[in-house]
Amino acid sequence: MTAPQSKANAATTHQVKTGDTFWNIGKKYGVPVKSIMSTNNKTSHLLLVGEKLVIPQNVTNAEIDLLARLVHAEAKGEPYAGKVAVASVVLNRVDSSLFPNDIKSVIYQKDQGYYAFTPIQNGAINQPADTSAKEAVKEALAFRGMGNGSLYFYNPKTAKSTWITSREVTITIGNHRFAK
Incomplete structure (x- = not known):
């Protein structure tokens, strides 16, 4: 892709x-x-x-900031590679026909009344991103289109959905499993 x-x-x-x-x-x-x-x-x-x-300019500064805030909220305390992988999931969704085609729409997407990402639900998305999250987003953007195609991530210790745990795992980093 x-x-x-x-x-x-x-x-x-x-x-x-x-x-x-x-x-x-x-x-x-x-x-x-x-x-x-x-x-x-x-x-x-x-x-x-x-x-x-x-x-070329593929992503706006506002989209980069929003994605970095999501990474910061979702992957706080996770290894740097996990932060890059979280950003990559969002970018993979943008590039997939299964999801909306821009970063903001992917991040704020609802399914059955729930947001796809917990930080939208709990307001953590509104906190500023740290330097590590910003760098992870830039790395994910540079890597875009060259990864293993992960579209999902979850923490197996806290995941309640049997559907998410049925997805093919592509990699495990820190407390997150990434899947497609």
Whole structure:
């Protein structure tokens, strides 16, 4: 699955410096590596010092902040990799035909009267994100479209749904199981 193309025109340009990689550039700007490569017609990971890359804007700053607040609330106390994985679940849902096609709609989606994410229900989404959650979101954005396709996560110690525990587990990180 490829990341969706930009919602807006190119946000900026980046002049390649010694040591730059597509991964580092993607993390810096919070943009999928695949989108940077596609926008710049790159078919290999070769970068030349001094070349200018167009950095597409795929996600707004408001969406990044909302996603970081969700990650902060959902994955507080979890390992950094778990925070990246929580952000990736939201992005995978945006890219899936089974869910709404933007971050805000995915985060605020209701099913049978309940929000999909507990922090919406309990108001924790309104707390500011910490640095770790913000960095995890940027990493998840850079990684977008390259993961194992997890669409769900849950804590097996607290999950009450037998449906969620029937989903194929893709990875366990900290107290969360990720599934599709």
